[in-house]
Amino acid sequence: MLGHHGLAGRSLAVLVLALGVLFGAAAAHAREDGVEVRKSRLALLPASMVERSSAQQYVQLMRGAAQNGALNTDRRELERLRGIARALIPHSRRFNPDAERWRWEVNLVRSPQVNAFCMPGGKIAFFTGILDTLQLTDAEVAAVMGHEIAHALLEHGRARMTEQVLKSAGITVAAMMLNLGQLSTELLATAANVALSLPFSRRHETDADLVGIELAARAGYDPRAAVSVWQKMQRLGAQTGRGQPPQFISTHPSHESRIREIEANLPKVLNLYAVAQKGLDSAAGVR
Ligand SMILES: [Zn+2]
Numbered sequence: 001m002l003g004h005h006g007l008a009g010r011s012l013a014v015l016v017l018a019l020g021v022l023f024g025a026a027a028a029h030a031r032e033d034g035v036e037v038r039k040s041r042l043a044l045l046p047a048s049m050v051e052r053s054s055a056q057q058y059v060q061l062m063r064g065a066a067q068n069g070a071l072n073t074d075r076r077e078l079e080r081l082r083g084i085a086r087a088l089i090p091h092s093r094r095f096n097p098d099a100e101r102w103r104w105e106v107n108l109v110r111s112p113q114v115n116a117f118c119m120p121g122g123k124i125a126f127f128t129g130i131l132d133t134l135q136l137t138d139a140e141v142a143a144v145m146g147h148e149i150a151h152a153l154l155e156h157g158r159a160r161m162t163e164q165v166l167k168s169a170g171i172t173v174a175a176m177m178l179n180l181g182q183l184s185t186e187l188l189a190t191a192a193n194v195a196l197s198l199p200f201s202r203r204h205e206t207d208a209d210l211v212g213i214e215l216a217a218r219a220g221y222d223p224r225a226a227v228s229v230w231q232k233m234q235r236l237g238a239q240t241g242r243g244q245p246p247q248f249i250s251t252h253p254s255h256e257s258r259i260r261e262i263e264a265n266l267p268k269v270l271n272l273y274a275v276a277q278k279g280l281d282s283a284a285g286v287r
Contacts, residue, residue, distance in 0.1 A: 033268055034268060034269065037095075037207040037210055037211055038207075039095075039096065039154050044162045044166070044174065045162045045188075050120045050158045050161050051120050053185070053191070053192045054119040054120040054123060054161075054192050055103075055121055056185075057196070058119050058125070062125070065107075065110075070109055070110040071109060071110075072107055072108050073110050074110070077131060078106075078108045080138070080141070081106050081126055081141065081145070084138060084221070085104065085106045085124060087219035087220065088142060089104055089122075090219075091214075092122075092149055095153040096154070096155070099122065099153055102121050103121070103122065104122035104124070105123050105124060106124045107124070107125050108125075108127075109126070109128070111127045111129055112127075112129040112133075113127040113129045113130070113246075113247045114129045114130045114246035114247055114248050115127045115247035116144050116148055116248065117251075118145070118149050118152045119152065120152050120155065120157040122149070122152060124149070126141075127247075130248060133236065134229070134233070134236065136229070139225035140229045140232075142215075142216040142221035142225065143212060143213070143216055143221070143225045143229045144229055146212035146215035146219075146221075147208045147209060147212035149215060150208040150210075150212045150215065151200065151208045153211060154208065154211065156207075157195055157196075159204075161195045163195075164198075165187060165191045168190070169183075169187065196251075197251065198251065199250060199251055199253045200253070205252060205253065205255070206261055209262050209265075210261075210262075213226050213262060213265065213266065216273075217270065218276055219276060220276035220279070221273075222273060223266060223269050223270065226262050227262055233254065234254060236249075237249050237254070
């Protein structure tokens with residue numbers, strides 16, 4: 001009997017301990033910093049196929065720029081962009097484990113276009129127009145790049161490409177061709193191109209904003225720069241109101257509550273920024 005009681009006592013102790021660990025873990029999880037978003041679910045096209053045709057489109061775009069003598073002409077700006085990308089990229093697998101095997105690229109195209117993008121698979125391009133017109137600081141570049149990388153990580157481009165293929169081929173035909181491995185290269189190339197010029201949905205924009213500020217914060221860039229970037233964009237949009245809106249705004253439509261939503265989510269990432277900064281300071285020997 002005594003032994004039995006002892007056993008029961010031990011079981012109870014184990015149970016209490018287990019519950020404690022469970023609740024402790026749950027509490028720790030709830031306290032953890034960071035934003036919460038989900039990857040896009042419209043994904044008829046396999047990621048590998050989307051990445052392959054995006055990479056081909058990217059090569060063509062960069063080749064075109066090179067032929068015009070407009071590719072990576074400003075070495076200093078290019079190195080700045082690549083340095084910021086090197087800081088952001090290690091944090092991307094948190095949002096999409098596939099990002100680990102992506103062949104990331106960063107190039108700078110000399111063009112007055114106020115634009116930047118990251119195609120599926122990590123193919124990043126900035127236009128000199130966005131750097132010059134908005135006079136972007138490093139933290140602001142990190143905000144724009146983080147936002148663009150987020151679209152790729154959350155597979156928004158893949159969703160848009162899928163939509164394009166469905167639109168041009170129809171769902172039954174597209175599924176059939178996909179099954180038979182007969183989706184043509186041209187169809188995919190067109191879809192990749194059109195996807196690049198279509199506006200993102202509001203949901204996608206907000207999600208990219210949130211993941212973007214977390215990437216920037218974890219990389220040690222002040223995530224509050226996302227707010228100043230959008231303020232600059234809005235001022236530019238108002239100035240050019242009667243003419244063509246900047247490319248970036250036409251593909252990333254701004255909504256009134258965007259800045260408010262970013263600001264509301266900043267507290268979730270400011271601590272990550274403080275931690276990252278501390279790490280950077282001690283790495284640089286600063287106390
Ligand atoms: Zn966007």
